[in-house]
Amino acid sequence: MATLVFLEDHEGELVKGSLGVLSKASQLGGDVAAVIPGSGVAALAAGAGRYGAAKVYVADDPALAAPLPQPRVDVLAGLVRDRGFDTVLFGASVLSADVAAGLAARLGAGLNWDLVDLELRDGQLVGKRPALQDSVFVEVGWRGEPRLALVRSGTFEPVETGGEAEVEEVAVELEDFSTMAVMVERAHAESEGPSIEDAEVIVAGGRGLGEPAKFALLEELAKALGGAVAATRAVVDAGWYPYATQVGQTGKTVSPRLYLACGISGAIQHKVGMQASSTIVAINKDPNAPIFEYADVAVVGDLHEIVPKLTELVRERKG
Numbered sequence: 001m002a003t004l005v006f007l008e009d010h011e012g013e014l015v016k017g018s019l020g021v022l023s024k025a026s027q028l029g030g031d032v033a034a035v036i037p038g039s040g041v042a043a044l045a046a047g048a049g050r051y052g053a054a055k056v057y058v059a060d061d062p063a064l065a066a067p068l069p070q071p072r073v074d075v076l077a078g079l080v081r082d083r084g085f086d087t088v089l090f091g092a093s094v095l096s097a098d099v100a101a102g103l104a105a106r107l108g109a110g111l112n113w114d115l116v117d118l119e120l121r122d123g124q125l126v127g128k129r130p131a132l133q134d135s136v137f138v139e140v141g142w143r144g145e146p147r148l149a150l151v152r153s154g155t156f157e158p159v160e161t162g163g164e165a166e167v168e169e170v171a172v173e174l175e176d177f178s179t180m181a182v183m184v185e186r187a188h189a190e191s192e193g194p195s196i197e198d199a200e201v202i203v204a205g206g207r208g209l210g211e212p213a214k215f216a217l218l219e220e221l222a223k224a225l226g227g228a229v230a231a232t233r234a235v236v237d238a239g240w241y242p243y244a245t246q247v248g249q250t251g252k253t254v255s256p257r258l259y260l261a262c263g264i265s266g267a268i269q270h271k272v273g274m275q276a277s278s279t280i281v282a283i284n285k286d287p288n289a290p291i292f293e294y295a296d297v298a299v300v301g302d303l304h305e306i307v308p309k310l311t312e313l314v315r316e317r318k319g
């Protein structure tokens, strides 16, 4: 297998999800290379070696400064054609999903998306993806090569192996049609603390909070624990908290060390986004809430009483 992994950069760092996919590719074996298309990204190449890339292609060009897909498709399509990669892997993000789809169209290749696992069986690459609203898993394959795969965010953890990569700069030659889209404006929401994708601790809230203002209780606890606040779709749809914090089937997939679910019933669509958390603690006043079926620690009670006390205890303990 000759695998190329698309590495995405954000604010001077390689995105964790794409490094996780690189680690998985390295565990699967074969020739593993990575590509970093962007502007001012050459310094990031060495980092990719530590996560299992034997070779890193750097496409460093001001024309790749904006996070637009088509110029990146040009870079990847050139590499696949010239270097004979049979597999191209992506960690899901808004940009990488566009690049993967564009590359599939350009090469006439098959793309399996939303994968939660990859394995080699009798030399064949087999993907696993959830179906029927995440209630079952199905195995998927490819009819031809190159095989393209987009992996659900948060699926694979980056694993440092300490290796060193050979770095090769590649010339950036763009198609005329690839430069027609231009970035008009970029904006980002200001927030304190880690994002839910990166946080080791997540304090998540659902409809049991009763009203949007009560998210302040969770923010205090998350701050004390050095974590991030997440939400269910029910409260995001109600406009109580931003969509960027939604965990679940139609939100983000997270895998923190601790997931503290407050006033969340634990619907299957929520579960699929957080079930990979190392420890799940649930606070719910209903002893029959579905979340207790898969929580490691079940606290039956009123979150409005428990959460402020918990925050106080954490602060005391931290001195």
Ligand SMILES: Cc1cc2nc3c(=O)[nH]c(=O)nc-3n(C[C@H](O)[C@H](O)[C@H](O)COP(=O)(O)OP(=O)(O)OC[C@H]3O[C@@H](n4cnc5c(N)ncnc54)[C@H](O)[C@@H]3O)c2cc1C
Binding pocket: 133, 205, 206, 207, 208, 209, 231, 232, 233, 234, 235, 246, 247, 248, 249, 250, 251, 252, 262, 263, 264, 265, 266, 267, 268, 269, 270, 273, 283, 284, 285, 286, 289, 301, 302, 303, 304
């Ligand atoms: C196609 C599809 C996709 C979906 N995608 C997602 C998704 O990505 N993410 C997601 O989260 N959901 C998703 N949903 C919605 C999901 O089915 C649930 O409706 C939703 O997760 C419920 O949110 P909740 O737990 O906040 O609310 P509820 O189900 O209303 O649960 C509130 C809980 O709070 C408890 N509670 C109430 N008061 C207190 C209190 N004072 N103290 C402690 N506990 C209290 C209650 O006992 C209850 O268990 C999706 C649904 C569909 C159909």
